[in-house]
Amino acid sequence: MSSHWEWVEEVSARHDAEKPFAPENGQPLKFGIGEWVIYTNDYGIEFAGLRVTGFYKPAGPDGLYANGARYLINTNSPWMPVSEASLRIDENVPERAYGARWGEW
Known part of the structure; x- marks a missing residue:
């Protein structure tokens, strides 16, 4: 592979054929907007x-x-997406913590 564009085409074709991630594989996304x-x-x-x-x-x-x-x-870097595998629920954040955590002020 000699260019970034060829790499994108290759990984996109593999993704489209295998559908390894939600929601394309029929599974729902694990996290919703607003979840800690x-x-x-x-x-x-x-x-x-x-x-x-x-x-x-x-x-x-x-x-x-x-x-x-x-x-x-x-x-x-709020524009940089992350994978589901790199996230887990933060159970240590109380619901009333609006404004109390990094990035919320």
Whole structure:
């Protein structure tokens, strides 16, 4: 593969054939907008007290989406989608915590 565009085409074609991620595989998305989550990055660092702010659904072929990125969360890069596998429910955030967590002020 010699270019980014060829890589996007390859991973998108594999995604379309295998449908390994929700919702294309018939499973519902695990998290909803507004839910408190813990995000774990590729290095195993956890970031707690974050919220799902939206869903990522690009208009055309997209390598991030083809590799499972479905969620937008309130980080310093709110436009960068993350995968369901990198999120889990943050059970330590009380419902009344609006404005009490990083990213909410």
